[in-house]
Amino acid sequence: MVIVLVLQILFVTLLSCLVGLFLIGLSRKMTARIHWRYGPPLSQPFIDIVKWFSQTAVSHGKLFDAGMIFSLTGSVVVVLFLPFGGICPLRGSGGLLVILYLMLIAPLGIALSAGEAANPYASIGVSRKLQLAFGYELSLLMILLSLMTYYRTVSIVDIVEAQIQSGWSLVQLPLVVSGLAYLLIMPAIMGIRPFEMIQAPQEISSGPMAEYGGKFLAFATLQHALNIYIGLSLFVNLFLGGGSNAGYFLIKLLLAFMVFQVIHAVWPRFRIEQAVRCLWRWPALLAFIGLIIVWVTTS
Amino acid sequence: MKLEILLAVVFGGSLLTYLLGKISKRARDILAILVLLAATAGIASLYGRSSTAILCTGFLDFPLVLRIHPFAWIFALTIAVVGLCAVIFSWHYIRKKGRTDFFYFMMLLVISSMIGIVLSGDFLSFYIFWEIMSWSTFLLISYNREEAIAAGMKYIVMSVAGSLVMLVGMISLYTQTGTLVFEGITRNLNSASSGYLQFILILFFVAFGIKNAIWPLHVWLPPAHSEAPSPFSSVLSGILIKIGTFGFILLIYGIVQVQVFVNLGHALFNVRNLLLLLGAVTILLPTFIALLQDDAKRLLAWSTVAQAGYMILGIAYGTSESLSGGTLHFFNHALFKSLLFMVVGAVEFRTNGVRDLNSLGGLIKKMPVTFAAGLIGVCGLIGVPLTNGFVSKWLIYHTLIVNHSPFLAFVALLGTWGTILYSYKLIHHIFLGQLPRKYEQLNAAPVSMKVPMIFLSLAVVVFGVLPGLPLHVINLSEIGFGMEPLAINMWGVVTGSGTIQMLNIATALTLGGIVLWLFFRMGRKNTRADQLDNYAAGAPVPADRYQYSVKFYDPLTSMIAPYLKDTADNFYSALARGIRNVGNGIRRIYTGDVGNYVMYIILFLAILIFIQLYWKVW
Numbered sequence: 001m002v003i004v005l006v007l008q009i010l011f012v013t014l015l016s017c018l019v020g021l022f023l024i025g026l027s028r029k030m031t032a033r034i035h036w037r038y039g040p041p042l043s044q045p046f047i048d049i050v051k052w053f054s055q056t057a058v059s060h061g062k063l064f065d066a067g068m069i070f071s072l073t074g075s076v077v078v079v080l081f082l083p084f085g086g087i088c089p090l091r092g093s094g095g096l097l098v099i100l101y102l103m104l105i106a107p108l109g110i111a112l113s114a115g116e117a118a119n120p121y122a123s124i125g126v127s128r129k130l131q132l133a134f135g136y137e138l139s140l141l142m143i144l145l146s147l148m149t150y151y152r153t154v155s156i157v158d159i160v161e162a163q164i165q166s167g168w169s170l171v172q173l174p175l176v177v178s179g180l181a182y183l184l185i186m187p188a189i190m191g192i193r194p195f196e197m198i199q200a201p202q203e204i205s206s207g208p209m210a211e212y213g214g215k216f217l218a219f220a221t222l223q224h225a226l227n228i229y230i231g232l233s234l235f236v237n238l239f240l241g242g243g244s245n246a247g248y249f250l251i252k253l254l255l256a257f258m259v260f261q262v263i264h265a266v267w268p269r270f271r272i273e274q275a276v277r278c279l280w281r282w283p284a285l286l287a288f289i290g291l292i293i294v295w296v297t298t299s
Numbered sequence: 300m301k302l303e304i305l306l307a308v309v310f311g312g313s314l315l316t317y318l319l320g321k322i323s324k325r326a327r328d329i330l331a332i333l334v335l336l337a338a339t340a341g342i343a344s345l346y347g348r349s350s351t352a353i354l355c356t357g358f359l360d361f362p363l364v365l366r367i368h369p370f371a372w373i374f375a376l377t378i379a380v381v382g383l384c385a386v387i388f389s390w391h392y393i394r395k396k397g398r399t400d401f402f403y404f405m406m407l408l409v410i411s412s413m414i415g416i417v418l419s420g421d422f423l424s425f426y427i428f429w430e431i432m433s434w435s436t437f438l439l440i441s442y443n444r445e446e447a448i449a450a451g452m453k454y455i456v457m458s459v460a461g462s463l464v465m466l467v468g469m470i471s472l473y474t475q476t477g478t479l480v481f482e483g484i485t486r487n488l489n490s491a492s493s494g495y496l497q498f499i500l501i502l503f504f505v506a507f508g509i510k511n512a513i514w515p516l517h518v519w520l521p522p523a524h525s526e527a528p529s530p531f532s533s534v535l536s537g538i539l540i541k542i543g544t545f546g547f548i549l550l551i552y553g554i555v556q557v558q559v560f561v562n563l564g565h566a567l568f569n570v571r572n573l574l575l576l577l578g579a580v581t582i583l584l585p586t587f588i589a590l591l592q593d594d595a596k597r598l599l600a601w602s603t604v605a606q607a608g609y610m611i612l613g614i615a616y617g618t619s620e621s622l623s624g625g626t627l628h629f630f631n632h633a634l635f636k637s638l639l640f641m642v643v644g645a646v647e648f649r650t651n652g653v654r655d656l657n658s659l660g661g662l663i664k665k666m667p668v669t670f671a672a673g674l675i676g677v678c679g680l681i682g683v684p685l686t687n688g689f690v691s692k693w694l695i696y697h698t699l700i701v702n703h704s705p706f707l708a709f710v711a712l713l714g715t716w717g718t719i720l721y722s723y724k725l726i727h728h729i730f731l732g733q734l735p736r737k738y739e740q741l742n743a744a745p746v747s748m749k750v751p752m753i754f755l756s757l758a759v760v761v762f763g764v765l766p767g768l769p770l771h772v773i774n775l776s777e778i779g780f781g782m783e784p785l786a787i788n789m790w791g792v793v794t795g796s797g798t799i800q801m802l803n804i805a806t807a808l809t810l811g812g813i814v815l816w817l818f819f820r821m822g823r824k825n826t827r828a829d830q831l832d833n834y835a836a837g838a839p840v841p842a843d844r845y846q847y848s849v850k851f852y853d854p855l856t857s858m859i860a861p862y863l864k865d866t867a868d869n870f871y872s873a874l875a876r877g878i879r880n881v882g883n884g885i886r887r888i889y890t891g892d893v894g895n896y897v898m899y900i901i902l903f904l905a906i907l908i909f910i911q912l913y914w915k916v917w
Contacts, residue, residue: 053821053822053823054822054823055823056823056824056825056826057822057823057825057826058825058826058827058828058832059825059826059827059828060827060828060830060833061663061664061827062667063663063670063731065819065825068819069812069815069816069819070812072815073808073811073812073815074808076811076815077804077807077808077811080807090803090804090807097693097696097697098684098693098799098804100712101682101683101684101689101693102684102804104681104683104719105683105684108681108683108719108723111723111727112674112726112731115726115727115731115732116663116731117833118661118731118732118733118734118830118831118833119833119834119835120835120847121834121835121836123727123732123847123848123851124847126723126727127851127852130719130720130723130852131720131852131854131855133716133719134716134717134719134720134855135855137713137716138713138716141709141712141713141716142709145700145705145708145709145712146705148700148705149700149703149705152701153701154697154700154701205834205835205836210833210834210836211833211834214822214823214825215819215822215823215825216825218822219815219819271854272854272855273854273855273857273858276854276855276858277858291705291706291709294705295703295705295706298703299703
């Protein structure tokens with residue numbers, strides 16, 4: 001029993017890291033091809049991680065180190081709460097509400113770590129990240145509440161199982177409006193264009209990442225990879241019916257990723273106040289209507 | 300320990316502390332700590348006890364009754380422990396200032412009267428202790444004089460208004476039921492009509508709501524918290540305003556009974572929905588207003604108002620899970636918010652009174668323990684897993700979701716996301732970023748401040764990992780209220796629709812952290828860099844001339860600020876102005892000239908005679 005659990009944990013953690021890194025590579029390749037460039041090989045993120053680990057890094061203090069470890073820990077633990085095509089190592093420990101809170105740890109860790117660097121660009125980046133998160137959480141919370149109200153549970157595993165019984169949430173009539181709102185905020189959750197102002201390499205030197213080099217950059221990249229995985233996995237599990245097995249789940253993940261990647265490749269970047277305004281207008285309105293529909297139909 | 304003796308120890312102890320201060324300052328400080336240690340031990344020894352004691356049978360022909368039960372116990376213990384921490388914190392903090400005997404006397408008196416309130420068994424003793432608390436609080440808020448006097452006045456005017464409303468409620472209850480003892484009132488209130496119950500509830504809600512700072516009765520709180528001396532801010536925010544919460548629980552669950560409360564009135568327009576609505580507004584508005592604050596203590600004060608909203612939501616919702624969530628949140632909030640006020644107080648102490656977030660920065664290098672305490676405090680406030688705020692908020696969200704109130708759940712969740720923004724602002728502006736040159740010689744906080752901060756930080760983490768400890772006591776009190784207790788274990792709560800299990804979360808986070816730390820150690824060793832030695836894309840960062848924490852969330856706050864006028868405060872100010880104008884008008888009549896008064900009398904008589912002649916009234 002314990003051995004199975006440990007194996008599941010190792011499997012899910014490693015595979016999600018690999019998937020995340022692969023998706024970063026794929027993203028660079030796809031963007032390059034859409035821009036009529038050749039682009040780096042798909043294996044580039046893996047090569048980078050190994051390379052960074054062997055380089056000397058600059059640290060600004062204890063919190064600078066600890067925040068980075070804290071952040072990656074947060075992401076790894078979130079992964080254990082998300083169903084990976086039928087495998088969910090930490091089912092029954094609090095469900096979606098815990099996932100929502102655990103998802104805080106990663107940005108909080110980066111924010112603390114980058115805060116100690118005393119770099120103005122890092123602080124600007126963190127400030128933007130927190131504002132953007134506040135922007136999309138407004139809609140995300142309403143979307144998750146419509147799901148939890150509709151399925152009458154806070155457990156993500158139950159939601160996936162209910163979808164296996166009765167079809168995807170995205171095509172269920174009361175939930176379709178919430179699903180549309182989710183599609184609109186997905187780029188913001190994943191931090192891709194048009195909501196890329198956190199990193200904005202040409203403007204604020206990659207924001208929170210500005211001071212990271214060597215193994216810090218390796219950790220930050222791993223965290224970014226997991227973050228992509230988490231954002232997509234949440235969407236696939238909640239609205240695209242998860243997956244009855246790991247392969248099916250990964251195919252859905254890949255397809256969803258490619259859709260958003262096309263948007264990323266051709267859109268310019270919002271300013272932060274434009275982004276918040278945009279997020280608080282249509283997605284929030286849709287999410288609110290969705291919640292009302294669910295609330296009325298289930299009561 | 301007997302209840303009478305307990306009260307005698309705390310009240311006698313506060314007077315003795317004052318007198319001893321005239322002889323030796325050191326002995327006074329030690330005595331104050333000893334008194335509260337004794338009180339803590341005494342209350343702890345009453346664990347699980349439910350008993351009643353008659354303090355005196357014939358005070359104004361009313362009996363004064365004291366009683367202890369698990370629900371009062373958890374409040375009393377929290378009060379004693381947080382009070383003790385605040386008094387230890389005062390050791391160095393208050394020494395620089397004048398009138399220290401008076402400070403200690405009032406501090407102990409406030410704590411004693413709060414213990415008195417939670418142990419009262421009838422409304423008369425409740426009211427007496429309530430008034431002692433209100434007035435000694437007023438004196439402490441105004442302790443720093445100048446602006447603090449205005450803050451204190453605002454507090455005491457609202458407090459007196461609340462007390463008067465409560466007095467009306469008490470008299471009405473007495474005429475209706477013929478007794479002031481809580482148990483007697485409950486027995487005799489069975490026959491009361493629904494309308495009468497709602498009337499009584501609203502009267503008491505005004506009184507308790509003012510103490511608990513519910514919107515729109517919150518206006519006294521932000522100035523009072525920011526002007527009071529920091530150790531007292533801890534007490535004020537951590538426990539004193541929660542006496543209002545205690546009142547709410549006592550009234551709804553102890554006296555009216557929750558089954559009656561949830562069925563009162565019309566399906567839509569009833570006192571429960573009113574309270575839920577006010578709770579939601581109390582979460583939302585103050586959270587946004589806290590985002591705009593640049594004064595560390597004022598930011599925390601607004602945050603206190605917002606957190607009180609969660610408790611009201613939990614209490615008014617009326618399920619055993621929501622009551623557990625609300626009560627647990629009271630307990631947790633007392634720990635982390637008093638901790639945060641101490642953190643800000645320690646910084647204020649070392650920097651000679653700087654509370655402006657925009658002129659601090661980088662203090663993590665100088666005050667690492669204070670920083671760690673602050674970090675744990677804000678984690679508790681946000682509710683990061685493994686800190687205590689997480690479980691209490693989870694319980695509130697969960698009960699709101701499964702009982703089909705998604706909009707209330709949304710407000711509660713959104714409030715938390717706002718909390719992240721202002722919490723990070725607090726931590727970042729004080730401790731992170733560039734250390735200004737003027738603070739390069741700063742010392743770490745003195746031991747007397749570190750001890751309570753470390754203790755409270757540990758408590759925040761321990762009760763975050765083992766929520767079963769406080770939940771066990773809360774379950775006992777719910778059984779006392781005749782409710783179904785929650786299915787709990789040491790690590791969490793089990794419900795039919797979702798469970799929370801801190802053991803898994805704690806193990807995963809700790810093991811994950813250790814593994815990743817080892818992994819991190821395996822990489823190439825890093826070198827340390829100075830704060831000015833950083834990458835700036837070709838534009839060097841000048842030391843001391845670069846304050847990048849100013850207007851941290853400006854794009855967001857400038858968007859929402861126009862909608863965040865404190866309308867309640869404006870209304871009361873307008874009301875106060877109006878009353879002053881009316882008063883000025885009336886004063887014109889009282890000229891002090893006897894001739895004028897004779898004229899008034901003659902005019903009045905003339906009017907009476909005129910009326911009689913014309914209409915033949917008499």
